[in-house]
Amino acid sequence: MAALSQPQKSTYDVIVIGAGIQGSFTAYHLAQRHKDTLLLEQFLLPHSRGSSHGQSRIIRSAYPQEYYSRMMPDCFHRWQQLEAETGTTLYRQTGLVLLGPLGEPELEACRRNLGVDEVLDTTALARRFPGFRLPAGQVAVVDSTAGVLFAGRALQAVQEVFRRHGGTLRDGEKVLRIEPGATVTVTTTAGVYKAPRIIITAGAWTGAFVEQLGLRLPLQPLRIDVCYWREKQPGSAGLGSVSPCFLTLGLSQAPDGIYGLPSIEYPGLMKVCHHHGSPTDPEKRDQAPSSAPRPDITILSSFISSYLPGLETQPAVMETCLYTVYPTLSLHLHTLAPQNTPDEDFILDHHPKFSNIVIGAGFSGHGFKLAPVVGKLLCELSLGEEPSYSMAHFAITRFPGVLGDAQ
Numbered sequence: 056m057a058a059l060s061q062p063q064k065s066t067y068d069v070i071v072i073g074a075g076i077q078g079s080f081t082a083y084h085l086a087q088r089h090k091d092t093l094l095l096e097q098f099l100l101p102h103s104r105g106s107s108h109g110q111s112r113i114i115r116s117a118y119p120q121e122y123y124s125r126m127m128p129d130c131f132h133r134w135q136q137l138e139a140e141t142g143t144t145l146y147r148q149t150g151l152v153l154l155g156p157l158g159e160p161e162l163e164a165c166r167r168n169l170g171v172d173e174v175l176d177t178t179a180l181a182r183r184f185p186g187f188r189l190p191a192g193q194v195a196v197v198d199s200t201a202g203v204l205f206a207g208r209a210l211q212a213v214q215e216v217f218r219r220h221g222g223t224l225r226d227g228e229k230v231l232r233i234e235p236g237a238t239v240t241v242t243t244t245a246g247v248y249k250a251p252r253i254i255i256t257a258g259a260w261t262g263a264f265v266e267q268l269g270l271r272l273p274l275q276p277l278r279i280d281v282c283y284w285r286e287k288q289p290g291s292a293g294l295g296s297v298s299p300c301f302l303t304l305g306l307s308q309a310p311d312g313i314y315g316l317p318s319i320e321y322p323g324l325m326k327v328c329h330h331h332g333s334p335t336d337p338e339k340r341d342q343a344p345s346s347a348p349r350p351d352i353t354i355l356s357s358f359i360s361s362y363l364p365g366l367e368t369q370p371a372v373m374e375t376c377l378y379t380v381y382p383t384l385s386l387h388l389h390t391l392a393p394q395n396t397p398d399e400d401f402i403l404d405h406h407p408k409f410s411n412i413v414i415g416a417g418f419s420g421h422g423f424k425l426a427p428v429v430g431k432l433l434c435e436l437s438l439g440e441e442p443s444y445s446m447a448h449f450a451i452t453r454f455p456g457v458l459g460d461a462q
């Protein structure tokens with residue numbers, strides 16, 4: 056435990072709050088630039104109470120939004136660098152198939168941004184990936200760069216290199232209070248620290264946490280069921296560990312937002328989940344009644360019986376994880392313009408009133424792969440440098456009324 060082995064010290068160049076994948080990469084970039092950095096985490100590490108735990112996340116170049124797909128070469132490169140720096144394997148290339156109706160705008164945008172011409176129909180997909188059945192009228196686009204990031208291992212690796220670069224990680228230490236000023240004072244359950252700059256990357260806790268800074272961010276934590284489905288005949292029918300990852304697209308036509316990964320975490324069990332969940336409070340997520348209806352399981356079972364007939368149709372293992380999304384904007388866009396994608400963009404910005412406080416939040420279920428670049432951007436923002444990418448989509452002020460009491 057870092058707190059026991061490192062000497063007590065109270066003043067730093069930068070303090071980062073929250074040691075999930077985003078805070079840990081941010082702290083790593085700062086330490087790499089020789090900034091004396093303190094990374095604070097409320098729970099003892101490793102823990103499974105946030106969004107960065109578990110063993111697998113999809114990494115893909117395919118994005119409908121060009122501004123994310125443009126970041127992906129940099130992300131792949133930085134994940135490789137982390138592998139080299141720690142001598143750890145963090146990525147397995149599996150490829151990914153995007154499934155959706157022919158002509159679906161998001162699917163087309165992914166194909167364009169990937170720069171691929173090929174579109175597989177039902178027969179071509181079955182020939183290439185025999186585990187998949189595609190209904191007539193649906194097609195597949197292949198992202199061959201994609202694969203699986205070993206999430207838990209990756210989180211430990213980035214924290215390890217952060218420490219190696221001289222960073223201080225204190226876990227089991229919850230931040231209770233922040234007092235803004237030219238020097239920011241951070242009070243935790245174990246001490247008081249000061250720094251001229253702080254960065255908040257508190258995952259699903261961010262919305263409630265920044266209220267003390269007069270911010271009202273429309274962030275909604277969602278409880279996501281993470282489901283694993285048993286192969287009927289292990290290793291057969293092009294499924295299991297040889298399967299590519301997949302993702303369904305198509306807002307107006309079900310099944311949208313279902314994704315899957317090969318049997319890597321648990322032998323013979325494929326991970327297939329729905330990119331939607333139920334609103335929760337991260338402090339109360341375990342209070343969900345076990346008898347509550349599980350519409351996501353019904354949707355997933357039905358999807359599996361049609362698209363992945365080599366899997367059993369009831370989950371063999373279920374775990375939970377947290378997403379952080381924007382309910383207001385998502386609802387607004389669905390209501391007014393159902394053809395649009397809901398805003399699943401991140402918040403990467405300065406506090407509108409306290410410019411030495413930077414916030415990274417709202418990673419909406421797709422932020423893990425992008426963490427090396429997110430960390431770099433948060434580091435650049437905090438140090439007052441020109442960000443490496445356009446920040447136009449990540450501004451905090453795109454949400455009306457965020458300033459609340461701070462105005």
Ligand SMILES: Cc1cc2nc3c(=O)[nH]c(=O)nc-3n(C[C@H](O)[C@H](O)[C@H](O)COP(=O)(O)OP(=O)(O)OC[C@H]3O[C@@H](n4cnc5c(N)ncnc54)[C@H](O)[C@@H]3O)c2cc1C
Pocket residue numbers: 072073074075076077078095096097098104105106107108111112113114228229230231256257258259260261264279280281328375376377378416418419420421422423424425
């Ligand atoms: C089921 C699921 C599947 C996903 N699949 C993918 C995928 O395939 N590909 C992909 O790219 N992304 C995926 N994601 C998204 C990705 O995992 C998240 O975007 C990412 O992990 C968010 O990281 P974070 O650091 O913001 O949050 P977290 O990991 O939750 O970290 C925030 C940390 O802040 C700490 N904290 C909070 N408050 C305080 C406090 N007051 N004091 C100290 N510490 C505090 C918390 O304890 C926590 O450790 C998925 C997410 C889920 C849940």
